Amino acid sequence: MRQMLKEIGYDTIDAMFSDIPQTIRSKAEIVIPQKSPECEVRQHVQGLLSKNVSTCDMVSFLGAGIWPHYVPAVVDAIVSRGEFLTSYTPYQAEVSQGMLQAMFEYQSLICELTGMEVANSSMYDWSTALGEAARVAVRVTGRDQFIVPHYIHPERFSALKVFCEPVDVEVTEIAQERRTGAIDLADLRKKVSDRTAGVYLEYPSFLGFVEQNGEEIGKLVHNAGGLFVVGCEPISLGILKPPGHFGADIVVGEGQPLGSHMNFGGPLLGIFASKGDALLRQMPGRIIGRTTTQDGKRNAYCMALQTREQHIRREKATSNICTNEALLAVAASAYLSLLGPRGLADLCSIILHRTDYAIHSLQNIRGIRAPGFDAFHFMEFTVNFDGTGKKVSEVNDELLRAGIQGGLDVSRFFPELGQTALYCFTEVHARKDIEMLADRFRKILGA
């Protein structure tokens, strides 16, 4: 250090900080613990983590925006490779072809799954992808209203409002039929107008039922001159008609189920895909394109359409996003490649089997109504406890004492549903887990 200082003509390290005003420097000491050796850090952090009860330690039926899935070991191995893990945004394309090609593949796979034409290389999560989609709809149409379903994920709704409020975009709700959860088309007809920038549908819905009238909703929106935005859980698209096939202009969604862990809420993977030339130039985020070397001899990949982005357009950019979720996009690509069409359909069938088995196991328990909606459900459905005289919170407390994490209490978001919880069933739930849940319900409810 001393030699380096001498070589560049400084006497002390302090001299390089001499331009910081003394009043600031004098207070700068950080009061945090002294350094710890690596072995102690591991012990300490693992000690704290050991206080957590993970979904490997207990059976959990939570989904609601982040879903428990098995992550194949290969996926973790791939995203742990230092060359991917410790690289930056691929500004220097020639030395970053690996990541760029992986992103190009991700975009292609997402388009295949969603039935769309272009996908970006990731957003932060579903909620922020939705917020960006609303803003795209507003820019493209020049209108100032965005319509969402009543049973939207409440956290997505809150994040959407943070995107819409500062630019005076009004977020309006459409009613959903109390019995089936279907979008109330009469209400939608009433609400769409020449102010409507876009209409948003969740598919499957936050509460697990699957909207059947997607096509009609899309037509209604298009007739009114707005954009049709569909939010999806991607695994379901292994068997569900992709939104691109029923008129979606923009598809958003949460890519976490595609090979990423729940990680107590993040990082997550925001899916954003669109159709049509008009939308392409309005897309937020990085998009990777295929090109060639200058000598034309080889295919190569690089960032495309960068003139939309913040580092070029500054305050006129389509979005402020810079850092995204590239590594989770690599995980999603590896995951979808491992499963392929056959594996994805197999996974969907096991999820449907578990969902169906759970419905049958729970619906005959006295006082319980499951599912709360008369509809086709994928992976999740509501369980209503009004007939049992117990609150969801009481039931969940008793489940927890038996080592079971119950479903999410949604009665605080949608009071009209009464005492209702949202339960999630995937391939990680064995039949015996579902039977155990049913048995425990009977004990708790005295049914």
Added chain:
Amino acid sequence: MRKLEFAQARWKEPLIIELSEQGKVGFHGFPTAENRENILSCVPQQVRRESPPALPEVSEVEVMRHYTRLSQQNYGVDLGIYPLGSCTMKYNPKICDVVAASHKIQELHPYQDVSTVQGILQILYEASEFLAEIVGMDKITLQPAAGAHGEYTGVMLMRAYHHDNNDFERDEIIIPDSAHGTNPASAGTAGYKVVEVPSGADGCVDREALKSAVGRKTAGFMITNPNTLGIFEREILEMAGIVHDAGGLLYYDGANLNAILSKAKPGDMGFDIVHINLHKTFATPHGGGGPGAGPVGVTRGLTEYLPVPTVEFNGTKYYLDYNRPKSIGKVRAFFGSSAIVLRAYAYILLLGKEGLETVSTVAVLNSNYMAQKLRKIRGFSLPLGEGVPRKHEFVLSASNLAKETGVSALGVAKRLLDFGFHPPTIYFPLNVEEAMMVEPTETVSKLELDAMIDAFGKISEEAYANSDVIKTSPHATTVTRIDEAKASRPKTLQLTWQMKRS
């Protein structure tokens, strides 16, 4: 000196879809459902997918090899110096990844009963406390997913503060011309008009210009300090006074925090809101573009506007506080990128108080060392702020080289790849011609610095002797110079493998 020879892997790896063979399935690890066909036929016809998605059909080992080969065609910090300015590409200690690989974090659902997540809540709480102390703020939200997301959150906090004070007139945010592109983009996205203030010959914000820019329309001032030239804005206290006197708030862009750990706290410089890039200063791996995390700290007067929930501790239990009526709401679903915060927490414990101070000391030493050596190489100069020490980064100009030899900053960058070095950020900031923004970080040795300085020297010699080798560079990378313009041209645009290239 050890001579590095570089040749990047060239697998000519096909697209994964081109490896596809009908009938192959790469993963067999899920349980199988009895009556598979029956179950699938129960999907109502109206919503049933007509034909399966054309995903690749490849074996497990083919997937592993495909991505391993791709990874070999990608440069990361684990391979060598990565001195992108303002990106702080430092080495990421592996222990931080090891502790994050536990099912006790990976398989934790954010809606679990708080009694089952006390460990992670304690980590998030303590990480917040550390971060607040490091930047001199009173309270932190861990919710933002990245730096730009933190900026947006910060601008929304400014807005909430002014509105809560019944002040709806403020619709401008002042930003220096040298600011990161995300600053104006974040302000613009949040609906604010951006007022740009120029920097002077000393590389710092022109105080007089700031004075005439502020007024009753000023919502706030966004600035990074040290600035993107790597120069400390020594008049920051005066500037804070100007902005505060006009009723505005000060936002600190934390992209350059690595320069000032234990040397200067944004809170003591007069800032009200600060974002911190955990994937920069706190060494969490950047993953080829993300994930990152951009926690935001605020001073006492702004805490009530922070996103919900906040992580709190009542003396016995950690809990999530949703009862914050003046909160701006949520800036994303759930609580933030917990697995990234966990890594940063481990990093802070590992380095501790003195370790963090050393980070800035060495980062600044490396930067000044390199700046002084590179400016002496023919064709390069260190414009603006003559005689002022740089902090963690500096901006070199290749404008003389470009004028005298026709080799631009881009050419230098591409040629550096042949020597096995990732080049600096180029053509930023905008107030320097042929800019090369270099941030070596503290985790490179003098040997590496000297080797890279040496490479700059060789490139200069090549430029003045015969620049062909530069103009046709890079040669040692997976592919040679890419036609980037073609990637965006409507006629040749190809953004997926399904898209036909005309």
